[in-house]
Amino acid sequence: MTTPKRTVPRLRRLPAALLTLALVGTATACASSDDRPRVVVTTNILGDITQQIVGDEADVTVLMKPNADPHSFGLSAVQAAELERADLVVFNGLGLEENVLRHVDAARDAGVATLEVGKAVEPLTFQAHAEGGPEEEAGQPDPHFWTDPDRVRKAVGLIADRVVENVDGVDAKTVRSNAARYDGQLTGLTAWMEKSFHRVPEQRRALVTNHHVFGYLAERFHFRVIGAVIPSGTTLASPSSSDLRSLTEAMREAGVRTVFADSSQPKRLAEVLRTELGGRVRVIALYSESLTGKGEGAATYLQMMRANTTAMTDGLTND
Numbered sequence: 001m002t003t004p005k006r007t008v009p010r011l012r013r014l015p016a017a018l019l020t021l022a023l024v025g026t027a028t029a030c031a032s033s034d035d036r037p038r039v040v041v042t043t044n045i046l047g048d049i050t051q052q053i054v055g056d057e058a059d060v061t062v063l064m065k066p067n068a069d070p071h072s073f074g075l076s077a078v079q080a081a082e083l084e085r086a087d088l089v090v091f092n093g094l095g096l097e098e099n100v101l102r103h104v105d106a107a108r109d110a111g112v113a114t115l116e117v118g119k120a121v122e123p124l125t126f127q128a129h130a131e132g133g134p135e136e137e138a139g140q141p142d143p144h145f146w147t148d149p150d151r152v153r154k155a156v157g158l159i160a161d162r163v164v165e166n167v168d169g170v171d172a173k174t175v176r177s178n179a180a181r182y183d184g185q186l187t188g189l190t191a192w193m194e195k196s197f198h199r200v201p202e203q204r205r206a207l208v209t210n211h212h213v214f215g216y217l218a219e220r221f222h223f224r225v226i227g228a229v230i231p232s233g234t235t236l237a238s239p240s241s242s243d244l245r246s247l248t249e250a251m252r253e254a255g256v257r258t259v260f261a262d263s264s265q266p267k268r269l270a271e272v273l274r275t276e277l278g279g280r281v282r283v284i285a286l287y288s289e290s291l292t293g294k295g296e297g298a299a300t301y302l303q304m305m306r307a308n309t310t311a312m313t314d315g316l317t318n319d
Contacts, residue, residue, distance in 0.1 A: 037170060038061065038087050039059070039060045039087065039088045039090060040063065040083055040089050041060060041063065041089075041091070042062075042063050042064060042070075042100050043063075043091070044068070044290055044291045045289075045290070045304070046090055047063075047291075048062075049156065049182075050090050052182040053156060053159050053175060053178050053182060054163060054175065055174060055175070057163075057170040057171055057175055058087070058167050058169070063079050063083075064097075067292055067293065068290050070096050072099060073099065074099040074100070080106075083107040083112065084106070084107045087113065087167040087168065088162055088166045089107055089112055089114045090117060091104050091116055091117070092118050092145075093116035093117065094142070095140075095143055096143035096144075113166035115159065117145075117155045118143050120154075120158050122154075124216060124219060142215050142216065144214070144215065144216060144289070147217035147288075147305075149186050149189045149190045149305060150190060152301070153183055153186045153190075156182055156183055157179065157183070159179075163175050186302075192306070193221065194221065196313045197313060204317070205316065206224045206226050206256045206316075207225050207226060208226045208256055208260065209288070210228060210230055210260075210288075211228045211229070211262070212228045212230075213289060214288070224254075226250050226254050226256055227246070229273065248276040248277055251273070251277065257280055257281050257282060258282045258316060259273055259282070259283050260286045260288075261283050262286065282315065284312075286308045286312070287307055287308055288308070291304055292304075
């Protein structure tokens with residue numbers, strides 16, 4: 001969802017509690033970074049993508065810290081205020097940032113331009129339990145679009161358009177040049193992933209994860225989703241004993257012995273399957289919903305997707 005560019009002076013965008021402080025320091029505020037255009041992004045995956053597009057044309061603030069869980073992270077009062085001071089808020093949406101969306105709504109109500117990326121990239125819906133999906137969420141939109149780099153390419157174009165339209169002071173030519181450069185890198189990523197996954201025999205292209213997060217990747221690169229330890233699209237749900245029993249039965253039937261666990265979540269639930277399946281289960285960590293800090297393996301979206309592709313390919317070919 002988007003809103004038109006505002007022409008309100010920047011100081012009037014401040015929440016009431018901060019407006020008084022801003023007025024007191026007007027003389028110094030005019031020369032401060034407050035005059036810099038601002039883009040605020042909710043998740044760190046979208047934050048990296050947006051930064052690649054914006055470059056030095058505006059300040060990009062990412063609310064979600066490295067290694068955090070997008071389903072459960074919250075905002076401080078200062079971070080909530082950042083949303084209402086932004087020229088543009090970029091968020092994943094489709095229910096992903098469960099504790100943050102109300103703040104995004106508040107910023108929109110205050111007149112801030114917003115872009116719900118997930119809703120704009122032809123989202124998939126969760127499939128029924130018989131097809132490996134979360135039964136209670138069947139038919140609901142799946143927010144994890146970034147596991148398909150082609151949809152990220154579409155997101156790049158949308159973000160670039162919104163930055164040019166809603167963020168005063170940016171150079172449109174530079175923003176679009178940055179977007180084109182990054183689009184080329186994403187095209188290369190897709191080609192590399194296709195070549196890598198080609199090593200995995202068709203009968204082994206089966207995924208079991210901690211929760212349902214790789215539906216887009218499965219569709220794009222022709223994988224079957226067998227199931228998930230947490231039969232839901234959110235990490236905030238919990239599995240029942242019958243859920244685990246159904247999953248282990250599906251794994252036995254499919255001959256699957258590898259579980260891909262979210263790196264930002266404990267592997268405790270996935271480890272339960274070792275007992276259920278007689279100890280012959282490998283648990284491989286993937287960077288599924290959050291980037292890491294620098295030097296930790298997945299500090300950028302491109303690094304995350306390459307690391308995951310390598311881990312999946314090695315895990316499934318050696319299953």
